[in-house]
Amino acid sequence: MKIGVLGSGQLGQMMCLEAIPLGYEFYSYSPDPHSPSEKVGAKGTIAPYESKKEIKTFLEQVDILSFEFENIPKPTLEYLNEQTIVNVFPPPKALIIAQDRFLEKSHFRKLGFRTAEFFHLTKKTSHIEVAIEFPWIIKTLRFGYDGKGQVKIKNKTEYDAFLISAFPSESSEYLIEEVIPFQKEISIILTRFHNGDIVCYGAVENEHKDHILDLSIFPARIPVSLNLEAIEMASKLAESLQYVGTMGVEFFLKDNLLYLNEFAPRPHNTGHYTQDCQSFSQFYLHVQAITGKLPPTDVRPKPTLMKNILGNSYQESLKIADELLKDDRYRLHLYAKEDAKPGRKMGHMNFKGNLEEVNPLFHEL
Ligand code: ATP
Ligand code: MG
Numbered sequence: 174m175k176i177g178v179l180g181s182g183q184l185g186q187m188m189c190l191e192a193i194p195l196g197y198e199f200y201s202y203s204p205d206p207h208s209p210s211e212k213v214g215a216k217g218t219i220a221p222y223e224s225k226k227e228i229k230t231f232l233e234q235v236d237i238l239s240f241e242f243e244n245i246p247k248p249t250l251e252y253l254n255e256q257t258i259v260n261v262f263p264p265p266k267a268l269i270i271a272q273d274r275f276l277e278k279s280h281f282r283k284l285g286f287r288t289a290e291f292f293h294l295t296k297k298t299s300h301i302e303v304a305i306e307f308p309w310i311i312k313t314l315r316f317g318y319d320g321k322g323q324v325k326i327k328n329k330t331e332y333d334a335f336l337i338s339a340f341p342s343e344s345s346e347y348l349i350e351e352v353i354p355f356q357k358e359i360s361i362i363l364t365r366f367h368n369g370d371i372v373c374y375g376a377v378e379n380e381h382k383d384h385i386l387d388l389s390i391f392p393a394r395i396p397v398s399l400n401l402e403a404i405e406m407a408s409k410l411a412e413s414l415q416y417v418g419t420m421g422v423e424f425f426l427k428d429n430l431l432y433l434n435e436f437a438p439r440p441h442n443t444g445h446y447t448q449d450c451q452s453f454s455q456f457y458l459h460v461q462a463i464t465g466k467l468p469p470t471d472v473r474p475k476p477t478l479m480k481n482i483l484g485n486s487y488q489e490s491l492k493i494a495d496e497l498l499k500d501d502r503y504r505l506h507l508y509a510k511e512d513a514k515p516g517r518k519m520g521h522m523n524f525k526g527n528l529e530e531v532n533p534l535f536h537e538l
Contacts, residue, residue, distance in 0.1 A: 177235030180242025181208030320384025362444035484513035
């Protein structure tokens with residue numbers, strides 16, 4: 174069976190590494206000529222996501238289609254929804270919602286979940302008074318990642334200044350959000366199977382540096398009741414989308430209340446710990462789910478830490494990783510990217526254990 178995936182970055186690479194030993198051939202599609210996925214054996218099509226002709230040719234080569242990247246143009250997702258060449262998991266509708274912050278937060282509200290207060294800012298709505306207390310975070314409506322396209326606005330003067338250059342084109346759109354002064358960020362990684370069963374290890378706790386995920390701690394150090402509530406909310410979200418595959422759901426935790434921030438319709442950076450948690454990885458579970466397998470029954474994840482390795486001081490990080498790898502509880506996952514730019518995710522390291530046991534060098538990576 175041939176699995177086709179739109180996107181060819183590190184998530185596709187790690188999916189491919191799980192798909193091959195399960196007997197699948199892995200095909201990736203993206204405009205990137207030096208893709209991490211191809212470096213581990215994916216057969217790559219290099220073409221734009223906008224080209225329906227190329228997408229159709231790609232679909233004719235594979236038996237099933239999935240995603241490792243959510244910012245696929247909406248017309249392409251609509252085409253994928255209509256075509257009858259292959260089955261697509263997760264449903265393209267999930268990506269259409271996830272890639273538009275207004276649709277996404279409105280969907281959360283419809284499901285009855287708590288979110289930050291928000292306002293859809295367009296040229297047309299820019300004269301309306303926004304009934305949200307300062308401070309705000311203004312996010313571009315689409316295509317944001319790692320905090321890119323976000324600005325903090327503290328008062329009316331800053332907002333007025335922002336509005337002056339906010340609409341370089343008619344189509345510029347934003348979401349204004351109330352800042353949640355959270356105590357913790359957590360996420361839920363879950364995999365939903367064709368029969369509706371869900372595999373989920375519970376919440377993982379996440380720390381960001383300069384808006385980029387830095388450290389994940391599994392299990393999250395939160396009360397059991399909140400953990401169950403987060404699992405329930407994420408499961409309800411997955412069900413509402415008739416989701417099949419792995420997804421990541423991000424929450425803020427403030428005063429023992431969960432605020433749903435966003436979800437990613439694909440395996441998620443905060444789920445990388447699953448590769449070394451001594452149970453099933455999020456990529457393995459994704460491949461099993463989209464290919465129609467039943468969920469595993471014996472699921473026993475152990476405490477695990479994940480630290481991202483960025484391009485900032487890559488050579489030093491590799492030296493530290495070498496040192497840590499003398500201890501067999503550490504695992505290094507590098508993405509074989511061409512150049513190490515600051516802020517670029519180059520790899521990550523997992524530690525099979527908890528914060529009290531980890532070598533302090535781990536935090537220097
Ligand atoms: P990523 O790709 O890292 O998930 P993103 O660019 O899609 O990020 P968000 O996840 O919404 O955007 O925001 C990135 C980070 O900014 C959050 O993890 C959180 O630390 C902070 N942040 C975002 N929205 C809020 C908010 N309303 N209140 C407080 N902090 C926020
Ligand atoms: Mg996020």
